[in-house]
Every structure is written in structure tokens, then in C-alpha cells.
Amino acid sequence: MRLAFILGEIGSGLRRNLSMVVSVVLVTFISLTFVGAAGMLQMQINQMKGYWYDKVQVAVFLCVDTSTAASCASGPVTDEQRAEIEATLTSPAVEQYVDTYLYESQEDALGHFRDQFANSPIVDSVTADQLPESFRISLVDPQKYEVINEIFSSLPGVEVVVDQREILEKVFNVMNIASLVAVGIAVIMIVCAILLIATTIRLSAFSRRRETGIMRLVGASKAVIQLPFVLEGVIAAVVGALLASVTLWAVAHFFIGDWLASQYPDTAFISSNTMLVIGPALVLLGAVLAGISSLLTLRRYLKV
Amino acid sequence: MIRFDNVTKIYDQNSRPALDRISLEIDRGDFAFLVGSSGSGKSTFIRLVLKEDRATRGAVYVAGQNVANIPSWRVPKLRRGIGVVFQDFRLLPNKTVFANVAFAMQVIGRSRAVIRETVPEVLKTVGLEGKDHRMPHELSGGEQQRVAIARAVVNKPGILLADEPTGNLDPTTSMGIMKVLDRINQNGTTVVMATHDDVIVNEMRKRVIELRDGVLVRDQAEGIYLGEPEEAK
Structure with missing residues (x-):
């Protein structure tokens, strides 16, 4: 009975303040879209980093069947060559630069590749023997990449020495700036949303002061009086958050998943499944912001 | 049922108290008129009973409990035990009777079942049988006030406070309202009615508590009210 009553009150409140409610929905929609976009950018960065990015700086790729580099003219790396390369890594001349190193076999490489490109169609066509085995080296001083490059690129069986950070860091810088901008816009929009929710609740409380006055007099509890107002704000914000989630899902699915992925097949992209994380987070964020903002407003404008 | 113990209420330090050292007791089942001109402190008295305001000094007891000691989350419970009626009815215009x-x-x-059973009963008590589905604007002033009284007593409060309930009504209609209040009082509800309508007070011959400028000047059983003193008019 009381639930039905509260739901009825919420319905009438939403109808009475329709234009304000619509503006709350739109403002939360825009602000949470920016929040979600920033989240997606960060997840994309993680996706591109792959397995090794945070662990090592330099990759020494060894020759495979399909290698075309001049140093691989003698065919895939042999066991002796691999042992020789590892011995060089542990030799006193090199050891001073190397913090740690790890060996990645072709099977390991396939596993990591499959994780990183899980959302890409090419994952099914790649086999272990197409991927080079490698030594992944973490340097004591990351700036000393050139030294390692010089020593190893001339060794037989080494296809190429790559400083992965050099390539990716520029891209990540751009993406990090983009997510900062998105967060900045989001913060401003969230402030707008909070103020707008507060104003809406104030209007709503004012237009229903007759009802709330009577509720007070006949001894309705604080929860029964306040809940319809709080839920009004929360419902509007949650609708906005759902719109934001749907929009971001559409971007992830159609723009990133269909278009970008076909334009850049050698880049790992996030899938629309990331919205399974971001979507609920946005809804929760919207609900909490609206709830807090309405409660604070009611404390000032609705005497109980 | 209601006890004021040396109660003073000051709204503004620079003006005289709204209530000045009031001590009185209204027993269960009493019918008391609270009389006095505008500004004599009648409404303040009612606000203090409801804990809408807090006494500056002294203590207000309702049903044996000092209202100052009731925590804010228990105030709704206090108010469930008190029905209130106002001069301006305060009905919801978009809802039926x-x-x-x-x-x-x-x-x-x-519960819905209890409501369906109780409301028609109460409407009968106030003399509004068969008008359940009317809207407030379709009713006369007297009928609207009866709806307000029905709403005030539907939860069976022990106390009914009426703040100038006949202030907007003509004398004949007012007497009808008084009959309703009397009937409610007969059923055991303590009724406190603030008014400055001397005709009604003299007709009813109930206890009269007279306030003047916040001071209790008279408390008389089966009293009369001669109206406001000349200089106050």
C-alpha cells in the first residue's frame, strides 16, 4: 500500500515537472557520456599495452620461417643461436644494463596475442609458428635502449630489436590528453547536473507543499515524505545514465568494432562488452549523485 | 492530556513574548475554547503542542510526555496522536472528498482494506454521507471544513486542535461545525478550539481559556466570552 502510494507520488511529481525532468535527463546523459568516454579511452590504452607493456621496455624478436629481415637469411633461429643470445644477455658487458629478462616462446606469444586481439577477427587466422619467439628485457635505465639495440641486432638469429614504448607512448599521450579533456568536461557537466537536480527538487517540493504540509500534520514519517522527491531525481539521473550507456555502446559497437577495427586491423581494440563494466558504473554514479544532491536540497527546502 | 508548565515563547527578543508564563492543564475528554484577539497567542499555543516550535522557557507535556524530549524521528508519532483543523481547510484541490x-x-x-472501511464511517460522523466522490470546489465552505475535520480524526487521534475552524464560515454553518466537533468530543477526543467568535463560545458553554497579549487572563469552566476588549478593536 505504502509502496503503491509512493510510486503514485513519484509519477505525479515527474509529470508536474516534466520539462525540468527532461533537462535533468539530458544533462546527466551528456555528462555521463563524457565520463564513460574517458573510461573507454583508458580501457583502450590498456588493451593496446598488451601483456608486456608495463613489464619490459625492449623486445628482441627472433627469426621465424616467414621472417624477411636480412639477418634471418639463414632461416628460423636455431637452438645454438638462441643459447648464444641468452648467454649474451647474462654476460658481464650486458648484464649491467639489464634489470630482468623473460623468454617468450611461440606458444606464449600466441596466448598473449589472443588475449590482446580477442575482439578482432584476425585472431582466428594466426598460428603459433607465425609469431616470433622473443626475449623481453626490462632495462635498469630505459634510456639505454640504443646499447641493447646495437649489441643484439647484429647477432645471428635476431630479426629485430624493438623499443615498444617509443612507438606507443606518443599514441598514449594523445589518448591520455583526450581522456583528461573528457573528464574535465564531465566534471563541469556533473556540476550542472547536480545544481539542476537541486533546482528541480526544490521546484517539486514547492509545487507539492500543500501535500507535504498535510503529510507532516497527520504524522507521515520523514522517509514517506522525502522518498518520492529523492526517487524523482534518482530516476531522472538513471534514465540519463542509461541513455549515456546506450550511446557509448553504439560507439563501441559500430564505430570502434565495425569501422576502426577494419581500418586498423593490426591494432587491438576494446569491444562493446566493455560497456558491461562502464554502463552499470555510470548508472550507479548517476543514482548516487542524484540521491545525494536531492537529500541535501530537501534538508534545506522541505521541513519535516 | 495537554499540560503547559510555565511556558514562555519568544519569537523576537525585541518584542513582547508571544506566550508569557502560561501554566494550564487540559484533561482527557475535555472541550476547551482558547479565546483572545488576533496576536493573543492562540496559534502559538497550537504550534507548541504540535512541536512545530519549541518553547523558549518552561515545558509542554502532551499525553504525559515532555515534547522537548521527543527526538525528531519520533515527532511524526506525536502528530499521529493529534488531529488539526485550520481556518482555510487545507484540502487537496485535485483529490475527491x-x-x-x-x-x-x-x-x-x-492498508487499502482498512481505508475503505474507515473513511465512509468518518464521513458519516461529520455529516458528509454520499459525498465521497465530490471535489472540494464543488462543496460549500461548511462542507469543506467537515472534510478537513474528517481528515483530522480519521486516524483516531486523542486530541483535536482546531485553529479558528469557523473563521471563514457564516454563523449558521459555524453552528453545524460546532455540532460535529461536539460529537467528536462526545466520542472521547480531547478538543481544543482557538476562536474569537463570542457567539459560538457563549452558545456552547464549555471551558474558556482566555489569552490577552500572550498572558493567561481567565480559565473558566462553562465560561462565556464577551468578545475582544474595546481598545483592541
């Missing part, structure tokens, strides 16, 4: 009365039960969580 039935819905207006039912509203008071809905907001404290009464």
Missing part, C-alpha cells in the same frame, strides 16, 4: 480523507491514512501506511 474520499481521497482527501484517505490521504491521511495512506501516508502513514494503512
